Structure formats: structure tokens, C-alpha cells
Amino acid sequence: MNDQQRLRYSRHILLDEIGIAGQERLLHSRALILGLGGLGSPAALYLAASGVGRLMLCDHDTVDFSNLQRQIIHRTAAVGQPKTASAQATLHEINPEVECVPLTERADEARLARLVAEVDVVLDCCDNFATRYAVNRVCRAQRTPLVSGAAVRMQGLVAVFDFRADDAPCYHCVFPEDSEAETLHCATSGVFAPLVGMIGAMQAGEALKLLAGVAHGLCGQLLSVDARDMRFARSALRRDPDCPVCGASRSQK
Template sequence: MLLVASLLVVIWGGGALLRLSAQRRVAAMAAVWALVVLTHLILPPEAGLRLATGGDARGWLVLGGVVAVVGLYRLVIRALKARVPPPAPVADPASFGAVELDRYARHIILREIGGPGQKRLKAAKVLVVGAGGLGSPALLYLAASGVGTIGVIDADLVDNSNLQRQIIHADARIGMAKVQSALVAMRALNPFVSLRPYQRRLTEDIAADLLADYDLILDGTDNFDTRYLVNRSAVAAGKPLISGAITQWEGQLSLFDPGQGGPCYACVFPTRPAPGMVPSCAEAGVAAPLPGIIGSMMAMEAVKHLTGAGETLRGRLMIHDALYAETRVIAVKRRSDCPVCGGTA
């Protein structure tokens, strides 16, 4: 037995050194096995060669049978694998096809964004709360910019009175859910982005789970209850928040990011205005282009934050007076006694 085993090792190892194929080495080993079995079948039991190779053919026959079964199993598996079509290649989520490269070329040639910045935009997930006056331009420009995943949450339906300023909607979509109307417009603008509509109001019971799945939050809502809820949830989830607001001829926005040392919304606006103190757009009116200006700036801040370009409005509040064409930026600081973000950085 030892003699045959040594011979088989020599055949396998020596064949490898001589660069013989595995099939040829297996064939040579099979020939040795057949010769040993034949020796046991022909020679008498007392023959020295037969005694040197175990004295009995049954062991060799069992060994040959096991090897044959294993070999047959491998052949069957190989044949089955050959019949299965190869899996489709998984696309790199940050890679771009020729159409996308052409689409985003004006971004890519910007030194501050370039290819790496555009990849970061494609890999980013941004949630926009509200598909109204501010959400409309923000959503369109986020989609146009190539933000990979855009979520939008709003419970309202498109109304005729919205169309004076909410440019993502259309007359033909009056009565449609705003999130679905926004989807129609964004898909028509850029089919390469993933869209997630949530047709409901943002409430305390879903806010934490919803915001946790996004990298950046944009708040374009028109009521203070939701603004404070979005801020609390963003701080708790450690998500930066771009918040905008408009009334009549004036708008403001900032990037609230306590995780990076900036203030949160409650640091700057610690007290909710009393009911009736700040009239709604329906009550006070709003110039049609104003939400376009502020909403577009919100998208601009999002692009800068996600790509690392330039200087964002973290720690600063921009106030725009459209009536007198004046814009000013004031510094805002974090409050150590803020009940929402104090001491969490």
C-alpha cells in the first residue's frame, strides 16, 4: 500500500513540476490503480507483488468506487453550473454611464465638485419635508443635480392656489397627491435618481425611523409644529438640517448642524411664536418667485454640504428681502442651555 501511495504522490507532484495538466495526472494515477487491481485479479494470493499492494483487491475497488463517485459528482456540478447563466454585473452605485456623464458635465468641470463630488451626490440620500413652495424648487434642483436618493413627505393634495408659486406641480395634476405630482416632475427631469414618496404628515411616531435612513434633511414646511419636530428628530438622529422659511417678500435659511458644532433650529428660535403672530402665506400672501429663490438656495446648500464645496451656512443665518433686493447674513451661535441640542456635540 505504501509503495503505491508513494508512486501516486510522485505522479501527482512530478507531473505538476513537469507542468502536465491535472487531467493527464489523474489519467496516470487511474492507470496505476487499474494495474494494481488487475494484479490482484490475475496473480495468486501468495504472490509478492499482490502482498505488497495490500493482498486483497476489495480495498482498491472500494477506493476506486469512492474516487469515481466524487469525480462524477464534480462533473455533474460543473455541468449544472454551466447551464446557469452568469449573474448580471452589479453596477457600482457611484458609477456613471455616458448619458449621466454628459448630463452632469457642468458639475464635473467645476473644481470644487468634480468627479468625486458628483459621486458623493449620487451616493447621497436626502429627505425633503414638504412639497410646497420651498420644497418645489429644492426637489427639482436636487434631482437635476444628481442626488442619488430623494425622499419627500407631504400629506396634501395639489390645489389651484398652489400653482402661483409651487412650480413642481401643474394644472393637469390638481387633486393629485403632492408627493406623487412631485415624482412625476422629478422623473421627467432626471430618470437616473431614486425617488421615495411618503404621502402622510410627519409625526412624532415615525420621524425618528424616517430621518435615520437619510444623510441630510431639508425642511420647507409652513408650520412651526412640524419645524420644531423636524429639528428635534434631526438632532436626535445626528442629521444635518437645512431649514428655510418665507413670508410675503422675505425669506431666510440656514444649515443647522449641532454635530459639527453649529446651532440647531431651537438655538436660534427657542420659542414658538404665539398663534396668529406669524401669518401663513394664505393669510399674508407671498411673492411668487420668493420660494423659488429660497428653495433654490436650500438645494445649493445641500449640494455644497454633500460635496464639501465652498462654505455653507452652518452657524450663519441668511435673510433675503426681495422687496428691496437686500440680502444679509448674520452669525448664529449654539446655546449651551438649548433643551434640544445643548451638550450633545
């Protein structure tokens, strides 16, 4: 770490939980962010500002005028541009030392497997269940930590699945793929702008702690947020022994 980096990251270095060693780990870490919308925007901003060495930015969409209410990484001049290019430009202004890799695509499971193999942590900031289930399967198979977030209307949640632990539950344990849970979208249901900022920032915080080697955090936990009443609820997650992704019956096959 050079003198300029020591100054840039001095407030991290002062923390007993991070220090020089933890910041060095961040500088050499790699993260994959799936989705550069309301959640991915603050997550990417904080990871870049914190000095995570390589950020892989995956999103197939372009910036729409309606995105600007909450997707704070994008500027009005970027409307019509790929979100990956818009995000890369903003992140470069914040921290030009961070390598940002734009991936303008909708990654299927096979592609996700190749991308996850290149990183140390994955942030699921997408808005569709198909991708969430696919990245959960891939991260579980490759034992790569997954930080999942979601937000719609006035409710949000964050969960951390640290697949480096043999007994870690997975996303499917909490939200089974064959469940009849209602799927809500911001485009039709609306979303409170500061809520996605809160959730995305918490995703960044959990990812940074995983990368820097900070203990505790939300590993194996689900944090629910009700922005209307500012209520937070935290619950422990349990591995489903019959889960087709991580259950005991599957591991014995």
C-alpha cells in the same frame, strides 16, 4: 459613473469644488424633503437635476389651484392629486435615474426619526412650527445636517444646522419654541412667487454642498432676504447654552 452620466453632469464635473468625486457622492446620496410647496418645489427640482440618488418626498396635502402661482413642481393637470405623486411625476421627467419615494403623510416625531435615519441630509420646506421643531430635535439627536427655509409675504430666510459638528447651534437656539413670535401663513398673508423660488433654490444649493463635501456655505449662518428691496443680511448663529435641545446643560445630563 457611465458616459451618459458624465455628459448629464458635465457642468458640475467641471467645477473644482465638485468634480467627479463630488458628483459621485451626489449620485450615492439620500435626501429627505419635508413639504412640496413653494420651497420644496424648486429644492426638489434642483436636487433631482443634480443627480442626488434618492429623494424621499414627504407631504400630506393635495395640489390646489391656488398653489400653482408658486409651487412650480406641480402642473394644472395635477390639481386634486397628492403633491407627492405630482412631484414624483415631474421629477421623473427631469431625471429618471433619481429614485423618488413618495410619502403621502403628515409625519410625527416618531415617524421623522425613522425617516431621518435613512438619509444624509434633511430639507425643512414645511410651513408649520410643530414639524420644524420636531425635525430639529430628530436631526440633532441623529447628527444629520438640516437645511431650513421659510418665506412669507416678501421676506424669507435660509439657515443650515450641520449637526455633525459638536458645537453646532440648532433651530431652537434661533427660534425658541416658547417664544411669542407671530406665525404667518401664505394662505392669509400672501407670498411673492419668485421669493419661494429663491429660498428653495438656496436650500437645494446648501444641501448639495453638504452632500458633495464642499466647504463653507451657510453652516451656522442665517441668511435673511427682503425681496422688496432685494436686501440680503447674513448673521452668525450661536448655540444657546440653555437650549433644551442642544444646550450644554442638556448634554451634561
